[in-house]
C-alpha cells in the first residue's frame with residue numbers, strides 16, 4: 001500500500017518500511033565515516049529498535065565490529081496497518097548487518113519479563129558464549145511486575161505543580177502548561193518502570209547464568225538538562241527514576257567486582273525520540289536547543305551521540321567520566337554559550353518569535369524521519385509491502 005504519515009499529537013501511528021530502512025542506512029553510513037575503535041565484540045542491547053538503543057546497536061556493530069543481540073517491544077503489521085517504526089528499523093538493521101557479515105539477532109517482546117531474559121540467555125549461550133557489553137536503553141510507559149500487576153510511569157513534578165511554556169505539537173504554538181505533582185504511588189511506579197530495577201534484574205540474570213564476560217561493561221542512559229526543565233525532568237518523577245538508575249550503576253559495579261563488571265550511566269543530549277516527544281516543556285526546549293546548537297555547529301542526533309560515546313568516550317577501554325563517574329554526552333548541550341542563549345530568550349519566546357528563536361522545522365524533520373518519512377530519496381507515492 002501507499003503509506004502516509006498519520007500524526008496524532010506527539011505520535012505518528014504509521015511508519016514507512018523503506019523510509020525506516022533508509023534511516024538505518026544513513027545511521028550506518030554516519031558510523032562508518034566516524035571511524036572505528038577497539039571494543040567489545042559480543043553486545044546485548046535492550047531497547048534496540050529506536051532512538052538511542054538503535055543508534056547504540058549501529059555504533060557498536062560498525063564501530064567495534066561487534067555481533068549484537070537486540071531486545072525491543074514492537075508491533076508487527078497485521079496486513080492492514082503498518083508495523084511500528086522500531087519493527088521496520090530492526091528488520092532493516094538485521095538485513096544490512098547480515099549482508100555486511102555481522103551477527104544480528106533480535107527478540108521482540110516484553111523485556112521486563114522473566115521469559116524474555118531466559119530466551120536471551122539461551123541464545124547467548126548457544127551463539128555467543130558470553131557477552132562483554134550490555135546496553136540498557138529501554139524507555140517504556142508501563143511495566144507488568146512479576147506479581148502480574150501493571151504499573152505506569154508518569155511525567156509529573158515532585159512537590160508542587162509547575163507552570164511553564166510548552167510547544168503544542170498539534171499547532172506549533174507556544175502555550176502555557178501546568179504539570180501536576182505526582183503522588184507517592186505514582187513516583188514509586190515511575191521508579192519501577194524507568195529506574196534501575198529491571199536493569200539490575202537483567203545483569204543479575206546474566207551473571208547467574210554465567211554469560212557475563214570478565215571485565216564486561218554495562219551502560220544505561222540518563223538526562224539532566226538545564227534549569228528550565230528541572231521541575232519536569234531532573235527533579236520530577238522521571239528524575240527520581242533516573243536517580244535510582246544511577247544508584248543501580250554504583251550497586252552493580254560493587255556487586256560484581258569478582259568479574260570486574262563496570263556499570264556506567266551515560267548522560268545524553270535531549271533529542272527528538274518517541275519518548276521525549278511525550279514530555280511537556282521538553283519539545284519547546286529541544287526546538288530552541290537545536291537552533292542554537294546548529295548555529296554553533298555542535299548539533300548531534302542519536303547516531304552522532306552514540307558514535308561519540310562508543311568510539312571516543314569508551315574507546316580502548318579508557319572511560320572518560322565526570323567526578324560522579326558518569327559519562328557526559330551532554331557536554332556540548334550544557335556549554336555556557338549554548339545555555340545562556342536559550343535562557344536569554346526563554347521568558348520572551350511566544351508563538352510568533354519561536355519561528356525565529358526555535359528550529360521547529362528541524363524538530364519536525366527529525367520527528368518524521370523517526371517514522372521513516374521525509375527522506376528525499378524514498379518514493380512515497382509508491383506501493384510498498386508493509
Ligand code: NAD
Pocket residue numbers: 046047048049050051052053071072073074086109110111112137138139140141220221222223267268269270271272273274275276
Ligand atoms: P525510544 O522510545 O526511542 O526507545 C525505547 C526502546 O525501548 C525501544 O526500542 C522500545 O522498543 C523499547 N521498549 C519499550 N518498552 C519495552 C519493553 N517492555 N520491552 C522491551 N523493549 C521495550 O527512547 P529513547 O529516547 O531512545 O530512550 C532510551 C533511553 O535514553 C531512556 O533511558 C531515556 O530516558 C534515555 N535518554 C533519552 C533522551 C532523549 O532526549 N530522548 C536523552 C537522554 C537520555
